[in-house]
Each structure stands twice: as structure tokens, then as C-alpha cells.
Amino acid sequence: MKVVITGGGGFIGLRLAKSLLARGTLASGNGAQSGQQSIARITLLDTAFPPNMPADARLETVTADVADPAVIDRVVTPDTASIFHLAAVVSGGAEADFDLGMHVNLEAMRLLLERARRAERPPRVVFASSVAAFGGDLPAVLDDSITPNPQTSYGTQKVVSEYLLSDYSRKGFMDGRSLRLPTIVARPGKPNLAASSFASAIIREPLNGVACECPVDPDTGIWMLSPRRVVEAFIHAHDLPAAAWGTKRVVNLPGITASIKQALDALARVAGAEVAKRVVWKPDARIQAIVKTWPVDFNTPRASAMGFNADPDVETIIRNYIADEGIKL
Numbered sequence: 001m002k003v004v005i006t007g008g009g010g011f012i013g014l015r016l017a018k019s020l021l022a023r024g025t026l027a028s029g030n031g032a033q034s035g036q037q038s039i040a041r042i043t044l045l046d047t048a049f050p051p052n053m054p055a056d057a058r059l060e061t062v063t064a065d066v067a068d069p070a071v072i073d074r075v076v077t078p079d080t081a082s083i084f085h086l087a088a089v090v091s092g093g094a095e096a097d098f099d100l101g102m103h104v105n106l107e108a109m110r111l112l113l114e115r116a117r118r119a120e121r122p123p124r125v126v127f128a129s130s131v132a133a134f135g136g137d138l139p140a141v142l143d144d145s146i147t148p149n150p151q152t153s154y155g156t157q158k159v160v161s162e163y164l165l166s167d168y169s170r171k172g173f174m175d176g177r178s179l180r181l182p183t184i185v186a187r188p189g190k191p192n193l194a195a196s197s198f199a200s201a202i203i204r205e206p207l208n209g210v211a212c213e214c215p216v217d218p219d220t221g222i223w224m225l226s227p228r229r230v231v232e233a234f235i236h237a238h239d240l241p242a243a244a245w246g247t248k249r250v251v252n253l254p255g256i257t258a259s260i261k262q263a264l265d266a267l268a269r270v271a272g273a274e275v276a277k278r279v280v281w282k283p284d285a286r287i288q289a290i291v292k293t294w295p296v297d298f299n300t301p302r303a304s305a306m307g308f309n310a311d312p313d314v315e316t317i318i319r320n321y322i323a324d325e326g327i328k329l
């Protein structure tokens with residue numbers, strides 16, 4: 001089977017690709033005909049790729065704009081069985097450049113859906129949405145009944161995409177599934193334009209021996225999930241039978257809530273108090289205004305019943321980050 005990952009050079013997309021290569025199969029077909037099939041080809045589409053990409057004959061990279069119709073026509077072929085759509089301009093970026101956000105976060109989705117509609121068999125499409133779908137007046141703990149009311153362009157573009165994916169699935173053009181991701185912690189590498197970038201930076205930079213300025217208050221809560229769990233969630237979302245989704249093609253993934261202070265306390269327990277003290281407070285009104293609109297705690301019975309899992313605690317997230325990145329304490 002042929003698989004496409006848009007945003008395949010990014011943080012989650014590349015981890016997902018590596019995990020699929022190691023696993024070698026994905027579910028295909030429906031009902032009595034469903035079963036695991038070997039992955040013959042994974043095409044990663046992104047505007048850039050890091051050096052040291054895995055050397056694997058099944059892997060192909062395409063460096064191009066996901067919102068270019070000619071590129072989508074080339075990458076999504078009639079025999080594409082599965083698409084993971086992760087390419088995006090992240091929250092801070094889409095807020096700063098409205099036109100770019102609309103182009104990448106919405107136009108690409110529309111092109112992708114139209115192209116997937118012409119596949120030989122309706123492909124499975126798994127879409128990376130976000131809890132930025134929620135905003136405005138929210139209860140302290142959100143549950144599956146809350147209607148999205150995004151307060152950012154990014155969140156709005158994600159919600160519109162969810163609805164389109166759902167309608168194309170209802171029409172039988174494809175078999176779509178949207179995951180509302182918590183903030184994924186911790187992200188290695190450099191800070192990005194996501195307004196939530198600090199949630200990883202306060203763990204990553206001190207572990208790298210570098211001071212870190214935190215733009216939000218210590219009691220700011222973050223709804224978080226680890227890179228390991230989110231990759232599992234994408235594969236699980238793909239492999240669940242269509243009947244498990246029914247008419248509701250979107251799910252709030254499970255996560256855990258930790259305040260910045262709780263995350264730093266956990267960092268101190270894992271790596272020592274001196275490491276955690278490398279974080280200093282430098283409030284940034286722009287970031288605080290965006291983050292304030294996001295939910296910090298969820299009840300996710302539907303996701304749990306469907307078999308999605310959260311991390312046990314923030315300490316485990318930090319320990320796994322240290323192990324995955326080969327950090328020496």
C-alpha cells in the first residue's frame with residue numbers, strides 16, 4: 001500500500017514516518033475485507049527536510065508546497081491508500097500571517113480532499129487538528145460535548161478542515177479521522193512559531209544547559225501529550241475500523257494537565273534543581289493572549305473508549321524525552 005504524510009519533514013510527521021517504517025504495515029479495507037497490509041511506499045511532502053533522513057527504499061521525499069494543485073496531483077496518486085495530513089503553519093505563524101495560514105491550513109486541505117476523492121478506493125485520511133479548536137468562554141474541564149469556538153485563525157482553519165473531512169467521509173469520498181492534539185511536549189530542536197513553543201522550551205533548553213525565558217506565568221496550565229503517545233495515536237486512529245468513528249469523525253485526544261510550575265518541579269526531580277533554575281520569567285503579552293484562549297483540562301471518555309492513551313505524568317514525559325534524544329545528565 002502507498003502512504004502519504006504531508007508535513008513529513010516536521011516534528012511529528014518524521015517520527016510518524018519512522019514508526020511506520022519500523023512497523024511495516026497499516027490497516028486497509030473495511031469490514032470482512034479489512035486487515036494489515038505491507039507498506040510499499042511512504043511519500044513525505046514538506047517544504048524542507050532535516051539532514052540524516054532514514055535510508056529506506058520505501059521512503060520518498062518531495063520538497064514542495066502542499067497547497068500547490070500540481071504537487072498534490074503528483075504526490076497523491078489514484079493508488080494512495082492512506083494520507084496523514086500534518087503540514088501546517090502553526091498557531092503563532094497563522095496568526096501573524098493570515099494569508100499564509102489560509103493557504104497552507106485550509107487551501108491545502110481542500111485540494112487534498114478533492115484529490116483523494118479521485119482515488120481508486122476511498123483512502124483513509126488522518127488529520128492533525130488541535131485543541132486550539134476550542135476557545136472563548138470555556139468550562140474548567142472540557143468534555144466531548146463542547147462545540148469548538150476557536151479564537152485564533154489557526155484554530156478556525158483546523159475546525160473548518162475537520163468539518164470538510166467529516167462531510168467528505170459522510171459522502172463516502174474517503175474515510176477521514178481528525179485528532180485534536182494537545183500540546184506535544186517536549187519538542188527537540190529550535191523553538192518554532194507555535195504560541196505553545198515555550199511548553200517544550202522550558203524542558204528542552206535547561207536540559208541543553210541553556211537559559212530559557214518563559215513568556216507565561218508559572219501557574220499557566222498546559223494540556224499535554226508526548227511525542228511517543230501522539231505517534232501511537234495517529235497509527236491507532238488510522239487503523240480503527242470506520243464503525244468505531246461512526247458519524248463523529250473527530251476526537252479530543254487524551255492528555256494530562258500540568259502547570260509550568262509542576263513541569264519545572266518534575267524537571268528538578270529528574271535532572272536536578274540547578275537545571276530547573278535555568279528558566280526565568282519574561283511575560284509576553286502576545287503569547288499570553290493566545291494561550292489564555294486555550295483549554296487546559298479535558299475529560300476524554302470517547303477517546304479512552306476508542307483505545308487512545310495519555311502519558312501517566314509529566315515526569316515520565318521528561319524521562320522519555322531524555323531517553324529519546326540521548327541526553328546525558
Ligand SMILES: NC(=O)c1ccc[n+]([C@@H]2O[C@H](COP(=O)([O-])OP(=O)(O)OC[C@H]3O[C@@H](n4cnc5c(N)ncnc54)[C@H](O)[C@@H]3O)[C@@H](O)[C@H]2O)c1
Pocket residue numbers: 006007008009010011012013045046047048064065066067085086087088089090104128129130131181182183184185192196
Ligand atoms: N506539536 C504540537 O504541539 C501540535 C499541537 C496541536 C496540533 N498540531 C498539529 O500537528 C501537525 C504537525 O505538527 P508539528 O508539531 O509536527 O509541526 P511542524 O511545524 O514540525 O510540522 C509541520 C510541517 O508542515 C510543513 N509545512 C508548512 N507549510 C508547508 C507547505 N506550504 N507545504 C508543505 N509543507 C509545509 C513544515 O515545513 C513542517 O515541517 C500540524 O498540523 C500541527 O498544527 C501540533
